[in-house]
Amino acid sequence: MSAEAVVEVRGLVKRFGDLEVLKGIDLKVREGETVVLLGVSGSGKSTLLRCINFMETPTEGRVFESGKLVGTEKNGRMVYRERELCALRTRIGMVFQHFNLFPHMTALQNVMEGQTTVLRESREAAEKNAIEQLRRVGLEDKAFEYPARLSGGQKQRVAIARALSMNPRVMLFDEVTSALDPELVGEVLKAIRQLADEGMTMIIVTHELGFAYHVADRVLFLDGGEIIEQGPPAEILVKPETRRAKEFLEGHSLFKLPD
Amino acid sequence: MNYQWDFQTVWENFDVLWIGLIGTLKIFSVTVVLGLFGGLIVGMGRYARPIWIRGPASIFVEFFRNTPVLVQIIWFYFALPILVPINVSPFLAAVLGISLNTAAFSAEIYRGGIQSIEPGQWEAAKAIGMNYAQTMRRIILPQAIKRMLPPLTNRGIEAFKMSTLASVVAYVETLNQAKLIASLNFNPIETYSVVAFAFFVILYPLVQATYVLERMFGKSD
Numbered sequence: 503m504s505a506e507a508v509v510e511v512r513g514l515v516k517r518f519g520d521l522e523v524l525k526g527i528d529l530k531v532r533e534g535e536t537v538v539l540l541g542v543s544g545s546g547k548s549t550l551l552r553c554i555n556f557m558e559t560p561t562e563g564r565v566f567e568s569g570k571l572v573g574t575e576k577n578g579r580m581v582y583r584e585r586e587l588c589a590l591r592t593r594i595g596m597v598f599q600h601f602n603l604f605p606h607m608t609a610l611q612n613v614m615e616g617q618t619t620v621l622r623e624s625r626e627a628a629e630k631n632a633i634e635q636l637r638r639v640g641l642e643d644k645a646f647e648y649p650a651r652l653s654g655g656q657k658q659r660v661a662i663a664r665a666l667s668m669n670p671r672v673m674l675f676d677e678v679t680s681a682l683d684p685e686l687v688g689e690v691l692k693a694i695r696q697l698a699d700e701g702m703t704m705i706i707v708t709h710e711l712g713f714a715y716h717v718a719d720r721v722l723f724l725d726g727g728e729i730i731e732q733g734p735p736a737e738i739l740v741k742p743e744t745r746r747a748k749e750f751l752e753g754h755s756l757f758k759l760p761d
Numbered sequence: 762m763n764y765q766w767d768f769q770t771v772w773e774n775f776d777v778l779w780i781g782l783i784g785t786l787k788i789f790s791v792t793v794v795l796g797l798f799g800g801l802i803v804g805m806g807r808y809a810r811p812i813w814i815r816g817p818a819s820i821f822v823e824f825f826r827n828t829p830v831l832v833q834i835i836w837f838y839f840a841l842p843i844l845v846p847i848n849v850s851p852f853l854a855a856v857l858g859i860s861l862n863t864a865a866f867s868a869e870i871y872r873g874g875i876q877s878i879e880p881g882q883w884e885a886a887k888a889i890g891m892n893y894a895q896t897m898r899r900i901i902l903p904q905a906i907k908r909m910l911p912p913l914t915n916r917g918i919e920a921f922k923m924s925t926l927a928s929v930v931a932y933v934e935t936l937n938q939a940k941l942i943a944s945l946n947f948n949p950i951e952t953y954s955v956v957a958f959a960f961f962v963i964l965y966p967l968v969q970a971t972y973v974l975e976r977m978f979g980k981s982d
Contacts, residue, residue, distance in 0.1 A: 557884060584892060592890035602885035606903050606978075616889035619899055661885075668889055 506569065508533050508672045508703045509554055509594075514563035516549050516727075523549045525727040526563070531672065534701045538714040538735070541724035542750060547707045550724070551674050554705065555594040556587045567593065568671065592620055595665030599677040601657040603649040609636065609660045610645040613667045621668065628667075635663040639693045655686030659693050672703040679710060691717075711754050715739050723747045770946040771955050778952075781938030782959060788924045788934060791856055793917050796863025800916075803864055804871030818868070825865035831926050834858035838930040855927030859920055867916045874909035875901060907978035914971040921964055935959065 509531045516524040523546045531537050539547040552558040554565060556572070559582060565572045572590055573582040604612050613632035617623045623631075636642045639659035649657055658678055665673060675694060679687045691713050698704060698717050708714055714721060714735055721738040723731040725746045731738055742748050771778070806818030825833075838854035841847070878901050886896040928937035939956045943949035 555888065557887065588890045588892050590890075591888055596888040598881065598884065598888075600881050602879075602881035604882065604885065604900055604904075606907070615899065616891070619895050620890040664885075664889065 506533055507531060507566065508535075508568060509705070510566040510569075511550075511554065511560075512564045512566070514550070514553055514565070515561045516546075516553055516558060517561045523727050524553070524560075527727075527729060529722070529729070531703060531705060534703055535719045536698045536702075536704045536706065536717055538718040538721050539705065539707045539724060540711075540714065540721060540738075540750065545724040546727040547724045548676055551596075551676050551705060551707055555591050555596055555674060556582065557596070588620070592616070592668050593671050595668060595670035595673040597658070597661050597665050597673070597675050597678050599680050601649075601654070601661045601681075603657055603660055603664070605649050608646050608648055609641065609652065609663075612649070612660055613664045616664065616668050632663070632667055635666045636660070638666065638696075639663045640689075653686060654682045655689045658682065658690045662690075662693055662697075666697075672705065673697065675704065675706040675708070677707050677709065679708065709754070711739060711751070723750070764950075766951060767948060768951050768955070770948050771942065771951050774942045774946070777938050777942055778935065778955070778959075781933060781935035784927075784932065784934035784937075785921075785924050786963075788852065788855055788859070788927055788932070789921045792859040792863060792924070793920045795856070795860040796920055797867050797913065797916065799860060799864035800867030801871050803868035804875075807868060807872045808875060822865045822868050825861045826869075830858050830862045830923055831929060833862065834926055834929055851927065851930040851932035854930050855924070855932050858926070859923045862923070863916055863920045866919075867913060870909050870912045870916065871905075874905040877908055878904050903978075907975070910971060910975050910978065914968060917971075918964060918968065921967075922960065 507530045509529075511527055511529045514524055514527040514529075515522070527546075527550055529537075529550075539550065541547045549558060553560045556565075560580070564580070567590060573580045573586065575581070603609075604615065607615065610629065610632050613635055614625070614628040617628035617631060618625060633642055633645060636645055639662050641656060641659055641663065644652060644656060644660070649660070652660065662678075678694075679690050682690065687710070691710065694704070694706070695713075695717050706714075706718070716735075718735045720732060721735045722729050723738060723742070723744070723746075725744075730744050731742060731747050738747070739751065742751060803818050803821055806814050807822065809815050809818075834854050834857075837857045838849055838851065841854075842849050882900055882904070883896060886900045891899070924934055925936040927934050928940065931937060935956055939952045943952040946952075
């Protein structure tokens with residue numbers, strides 16, 4: 503594991519009108535690291551994720567990608583160019599809670615789209631890579647199906663393949679199993695876990711504590727827009743120090759700590 | 762029911778009706794193109810952020826949606842030449858009235874079609890690095906057009922039928938010619954029956970063609 507931070511945020515603040523969702527977050531994610539963000543809804547974990555690939559523009563603070571500052575500073579304020587952000591997003595993959603597959607395209611076309619339209623790769627190269635990515639999530643036999651004919655778990659795995667097809671340096675997962683039927687959660691988590699084993703750098707927002715326990719290198723606990731606790735899952739999930747973290751874990755009665 | 766139907770006099774004057782049909786097709790082809798393209802521009806305008814684009818576009822839509830086309834055509838023909846020094850032909854007056862009305866209604870179809878696409882589609886496109894134009898062209902419009910096709914077909918049908926309103930300023934189209942035949946031969950019932958049938962014969966295949974288009978767009982369902 504190298505020391506270089508793939509993603510770093512410093513003093514990140516996000517306000518929606520009067521509402522301050524993030525109150526100065528500092529976070530460094532090293533190459534190959536899997537970071538899991540936990541917290542009750544409204545704690546700011548999704549917003550933090552969305553600020554990293556600029557789906558939301560941070561109100562204050564800096565974001566660095568592979569050591570490079572995103573945007574330029576002008577009179578003490580950050581200015582972001584659309585072109586720079588589009589390029590940045592090709593290097594930061596994101597998977598959403600509701601899959602958001604393109605319904606007018608087959609699974610294969612979904613995975614090819616970013617490569618051909620954004621990266622301007624040839625159809626042949628894009629198709630070859632797309633099939634490879636679909637194989638990676640175990641769906642090469644569904645390549646020619648439209649999303650309407652796929653199950654929720656399959657859709658989400660296609661969405662993962664679509665993000666992977668851009669060959670990103672880091673992957674962001676925003677509650678990707680929350681909209682799935684319980685019996686379909688496993689196949690998606692398995693695909694993510696496999697990525698972790700392959701050494702992919704990942705930041706994951708999830709409510710699956712068992713999964714967090716097994717896959718995370720580090721767990722961050724967010725509350726009221728601040729990181730109140732962080733560390734290895736065996737410490738944070740087993741003996742949390744803060745009252746808020748304890749309450750949160752007790753609320754998830756399904757999570758049984760391993761002995 | 763002892764009315765004696767007599768289509769003989771209509772067929773004898775079919776060349777008069779034929780000239781009218783040509784006029785109808787002429788005005789339809791111009792108004793449907795101007796109306797649907799104008800509507801696309803106005804619809805995008807209503808979707809734009811700056812108020813100086815959005816404002817006038819909204820006023821345009823509301824004004825032309827809520828005034829009768831017949832009155833507009835008469836107004837363009839008689840009142841417009843008083844206000845601006847141009848010669849307004851019956852054709853121009855009718856084209857203005859029908860095109861602007863079609864544009865106003867179709868603008869709402871375009872705007873609604875684009876807005877009906879889930880925000881998640883914009884997000885997913887953004888997340889793989891697409892810019893606004895790429896997202897619109899590759900992701901949003903292909904889905905939106907599929908939803909817009911049935912209401913746009915309706916606008917096309919309406920534009921075709923509205924062409925008969927051009928007869929009010931004596932433009933030579935089907936209804937105008939039918940009036941002529943009817944008044945010369947005292948056979949309005951037969952003449953207008955033929956006119957109605959002629960409209961059906963032209964419109965029905967056109968509508969069928971759009972169903973084929975809809976199926977082509979709908980293959981992913």
